[in-house]
Amino acid sequence: MATFWIRFSCDGAEGFGTVEGEMVSIHEGGMFAGSKATGEQVPLSDVTLLAPTAPSKIIALWNNFHALAAKMSMSAPVDPLYLMKAPSCLAAPGATIPRPPSYAGRVVYEGELGIVIGRKCSRVTPEAAGDVIFGYTCVNDITAADLIAADPTFAQWVRAKSFDGFGPFGPVVAKGLDPSSLTIRTVLNGQERQNYPVADMIFQPYELVSRISHDMTLLPGDLICCGTSLGVGTMKEPVNTVEVIIDGIGTLTNGFVQ
Numbered sequence: 528m529a530t531f532w533i534r535f536s537c538d539g540a541e542g543f544g545t546v547e548g549e550m551v552s553i554h555e556g557g558m559f560a561g562s563k564a565t566g567e568q569v570p571l572s573d574v575t576l577l578a579p580t581a582p583s584k585i586i587a588l589w590n591n592f593h594a595l596a597a598k599m600s601m602s603a604p605v606d607p608l609y610l611m612k613a614p615s616c617l618a619a620p621g622a623t624i625p626r627p628p629s630y631a632g633r634v635v636y637e638g639e640l641g642i643v644i645g646r647k648c649s650r651v652t653p654e655a656a657g658d659v660i661f662g663y664t665c666v667n668d669i670t671a672a673d674l675i676a677a678d679p680t681f682a683q684w685v686r687a688k689s690f691d692g693f694g695p696f697g698p699v700v701a702k703g704l705d706p707s708s709l710t711i712r713t714v715l716n717g718q719e720r721q722n723y724p725v726a727d728m729i730f731q732p733y734e735l736v737s738r739i740s741h742d743m744t745l746l747p748g749d750l751i752c753c754g755t756s757l758g759v760g761t762m763k764e765p766v767n768t769v770e771v772i773i774d775g776i777g778t779l780t781n782g783f784v785q
Contacts, residue, residue, distance in 0.1 A: 528660075529698075529701045529702060529703045530701070530702045530703055531545060531546040531699040531700070531701055531702075531776075531777070532545055532546075532558060532579060532661075532662065532702060533546055533551065533577075533699050534576070534577040534579050534580065535551065535574035535575060535577055536571060536575045536576065537573060537574045538575065542554075542574075543549075544564075545572060547699065549570060549572070550568045550569070550570060550571060550572050551568060551569050551570070551571050552564050552567075552568050553567045553568065553569065554564050556656065556736065558580070558661075558747075558748075559645045559646065559747040560673075560747070561745070568615050568667055573647055575619075576619055576620045576621060576697060576698050577619050578618070578620075578694075578695075578696060578697060579643070579664060579696065579698070579699060579700045580615070580643055580700065580747075580748035580749075580750065581617075581748055582614055582684050582749045582750040582756070583614065583746045583749055584611060584749050584750075585611065585612040585613070585694055585750045585752065586609050586610075586612075586750070586751045586752065587609060587611070587612055587688060587751075587752040588608065588730075588751070588752060588753055588754030589608040589609060589754060590603075590608050590729070590754070591607065591608075591728055591729050591730055591754030592723065592727050592728060592754060592755070592756050593756070594723065594727055594742075594756050595686070595727060595756045596729070597647070599649075602744075603729050604729065606738060607662035607735055607738050607739060609739070610684040610685060611685060612668075612685070612688045612689050612693070612694050613689035613694075614694075615689070615705075616688070616689045616690060616692065616693045616694035617695070618692040618694060618695035618781060619692045619695070620695065620696075620697035620698035620779055621698075622692065622695060622781055622782070623782035623783070623784060624693070624781060624783050624784070625692065625783075626783070626784065629747070630671050630674060630690070631771070632671060632672065632673030632674060632684070633666065633672045633673050634671055634672070634762050634783065635668060635669070635670050635672045635760060635761050635762065636667055636759065636762060636771075637666075637667065637668040637669070637670060637713075637755040638665070638666070638667060638711050638713030638755060638758075638761050638769070638771060638772075639662075639665075639666040639667070639668050639711065639749065639754060639755050640663060640665070640666065640709065640725055640732075640753045641663065641664040641665065641666040641696050641753065641779045642660055642732050642735065642736060642747040642750070642751075642753065643658065643660070643661045643664055643700045643748065643749070644659060644661060644745045644746065644747060644748060645660060645661025645662070646658070646659045646661075646738050646747060647747060648736075648744070648745050649740055649741075650741050651736065651737050651740045652737055653733045653734050653736075653737040655737075656732070656736040656737045656740075657733060659745070660701035660732065660736060661700060661702060661748075661765050662703070663709075663732075663773075663776060664699065664750075664776060664779075665696060665697065665698070665706055665709050665711075665771040665772070665773050665778070665783060666694075666695070666750070666753075666771065666779070667695045667696070667713075667718070667769055667771050667777055668688065668755065669690075669692070669694070670687050670693070671686070671688070671690060671693075672687070672692055674687040684734075695779060695781045696750060696779065697779055698777050698778070699776065699777050701775065704775055704776070706725050707725060707726060707731070709724070709773055709775055710722065710723065710725070710773070710774065711723055711724075711725070711755075711771065711773055712770075712772040712773070713758065713769065713772070714769070714770040714772065715760065715762065715767065715769055716764060717768075717769075718759045720759075721756065721758035722758070723756035723757060728754070732753065735751060735753065736751065739751065760781045764785075765784065765785050766783075766784050766785075767770070767783040768780065768781075769781055771784075
């Protein structure tokens, strides 16, 4: 049975806890170690959700789904291909994200599964990776698509994905969940645009965590965005609503205004 963790603000103070129906069970200590329920509960409607963690780094995968690789005539990579998003790009669930004033091109949504790390780890095996994963979440890896190849001498992946607000995730982190049967759906302005299974991943979550941990130390709260599949598209309307839906985790909803 999964538990659902959130960070929130209430009456000017930040806190964290678990969601049980329409109530939040408040915890003290640390979310990743020494967490203890205080016995106090507040209605979910009385709190403002924050990004579920404050990651030291956000890692985002490229070419991690067989279906999208086939459509783009790309072979499966030997090792995970990834980039970094600036932690300052985070946005809370429900936030409305404005177009960056320094960029006038296409802005696209990318609905993804996110892995949240729960323990400091380095060079873990795939078999041990489950012990260092705290849980799973919904991600919208927003991208300034025209910026990536704007300069032929240098691909601008980090800038294209790190504008303020381009990293919404949440609304919860689901702990104790098997991600293998999950499906990611993305709905733009009421129309479903993405619907693809985690099972189509080239590098599955445990393998991803293991491989990346051999490159760099992962810290509690770090976020790995597992990559996206078919159906990525541009947010064209003056006001857009994007929902990333993963049954078993929840729905991440954000606005984007031109």
